Amino acid sequence: MQCYRVLAVPGNIPATIGKLYISHSKIRHLQFSDFSEMPGLQELVLFSSGIETIENNTFKALNNLKMLEVRNNKLTSVPRSLPLRLEVLKLGGNSICSLNNQDFEGLTKLRVLEVQNNLINTLSFEVFSSLPNLQTLILNSNGMHTISGLTRLPNLKYLSMENNKLFYEHFFMHFPNLQSLRLAGNQFVRVPPQLPKSLFSLRLERNHIRSLRARDLRQLENLSDLNLSGNQLSSADGLHVATNLTSLDLSKNHLSAFPQKLPLKLQRLDYSHNQISRITEHNLKGLGGLKHLFLDNNGMIVFENKALQWCAHLSNLAMEQNLLTSIPLGLPDTLTRLDLKGNKIDHVGVHDIKHLKQLQVLNLRNNKLTSIDDGVLDSLPRLRHLYLDGNPWNCTCSLLKVRRLILDKGTDIKEGQCAEPPYCRGERWMSSNTMLRQCENSNISEKGKESKSKIKVSEVSNRKPHMDDDDEDYDYDTEY
Template sequence: MQCYRVLAIPSNIPATIGKLYISHSKIRHLQFSDFSDMPGLQELVLFSSGIETIENNTFKALNNLKLLEVWNNKLTSVPRSLHPKLEVLKLGDNSIRSLHHKDFEGLTRLQVLEVQKNLLSTLSFEVFSSLTNLQTLVLEGNGMHTISGVARLPNLKYLNMENNKLMFFYDNFFIHFPSLQYLRLAGNQFVRVPPHLPKSLLSLRLERNHIKSVRVRDLKQLENLFDLNLSGNQLFSADGLQVITNLTSLDLSKNQLSTLPQRLPTQLQRLDYSNNQVSRITVQDMKGLGSLKHLFLDNNGMIVFEDKALQWCGHLSNLAMEQNLLTAIPLG
């Protein structure tokens, strides 16, 4: 059932209802009686409905509820007394200022938690300690500047903390997420790659930070990483990349790099080096990149591109070299 522009939760909804979607409405307050006659409800979505407060135990009668989305509303706290069968909880675009341990008590089946674009300036990860089955955690766009506390989340695969004000993590922060595969940290204030990242990582996004160099010790354990994005930093050196042997996609655009790294991973298929300060590309720079398919070197002020520099790149299908200072099309 879908409802738009209502002033209250409709009454006399059949008890057999499985999915209820309400949006663009004006419902300021939710209470127990709103849902007490919907025992079969499995999915409840309340989008952009002006909700400010939710009475404790409002969802207590919903024994089959697996998905609850209350996003783009005016909540200042997490709804309490959620049923332990809940698997997905989305609370993005509200005004939640803090998270507490009791907010998620008993939610041992929860797999997805989204609290993006709220007002969480600080956060202790201890509040998530009971979420042992959590696989996706989204905390993007909260303005967070401090992360503390420990929560062992053995099944966490996706963690998004983009567009906050984070400058660092304590040294052992990531050892508690042994299954983490996708880490999103773009748009923060990091000056270095966070230490002790998990070996399980497949994708790491660190664009739009203040990182100046990439060292071997920052990356040596990331043997499974295939996607690395460091675009929009302040990099002047990136010579530690050769240790990521399985890397296939690398974005180093919008930095201050004047040369290509001495050695790049041989499995690399996509390399974005646009908007840097590379004036010269040599045959030696491209040696060993036989798997390369996409190469972006535009906006570099490049003067020299040696003939036959791409002779080893037999799979190259996309080459961008516009807005440079070349006076002739390179041979080969």
């Protein structure tokens, strides 16, 4: 049953109801009588309903309740006397200032607890000591700066404490089966010590980490996903010890060079928004499984021809907003997407891309292109999306041929506007009638000249040569 914009919990609800959703309402107070006639209720959602207070025994009669969500309301404390069969409790988006030991007493079946977007500045982990089966704990965006107390949570797998004010914590070692730890948007200056070996994913973006040492990651033998985006890293030479990494995000740091060694199992590498001016064949050596590589916004000037010779499975390459003047040679023929937006590329020839038979997306926006070889399109049989806007196009008749090829192939295109010649400046060249008329007139004129020439050739062949004839009208070289 779903209810919207009500002023109180509706009465006369069937006793057999299993799920009740009330949202966007104005229910200030909840009490025992509101749910006393719903013994079969298993899921109760009270979302954005203006709830300020809940009496202690309000949910006492709900012996079968497994999921309770009281999100985006005005609660200042955790409801008391919660049903003992509860497995999921969501209290995000309230004004809860503290968590106490008695808040979760008896909830031995609780698996998921969400208390994000509240006002919990300090926290003792001892409040979770009665939750032996807790698997997911979310404490994001509380302004939390101090954590105390040690509680062993043997089944905790997912812990998120993003967007707080934490700067040094060592209690993670007490979660022996933790798989995902999210600490983005805090004040850490180093990778937290003594992290559990069981970690599969570690998110530390938007902190103040300056360096990455081998000892920070050595014990994380199962780590597959590491995100250090938006820190202050100037070096990352300790990465090679995380031998099972498949996804690594080092974007938005201060890195001016690649690490001497990268984990060889990487499939996704994000090095965007750094200061990498040069890519060499040694930077990505051995990364045979790499599928996605992001190098945009680096001020990159040089990209060596053999830089990607090791990347035999690369499908997505992003090099936007750099200083490249041409498409790098020797790109892997496995590419399905190539992003070169915002460089200084002034020419695209068939030889640049003819081997990219799998390419489906080509982005050349905001470069210096004035024309494009029509053979480029014939060389890319699987091309589906072509982005060419933001270039200073010279809309001559040769571009009209490209336009026809694009229409024939059915390629989705963002073509941009003509910069030259003046008579069609500002028009989009895929729909420019001015360019079409100009080229048609030129074509008609050329055909007329060709017809006239053929007539003159026929006349000359039927005449006898005469030395005194005026040959000015028979300048064949000019006519042809």
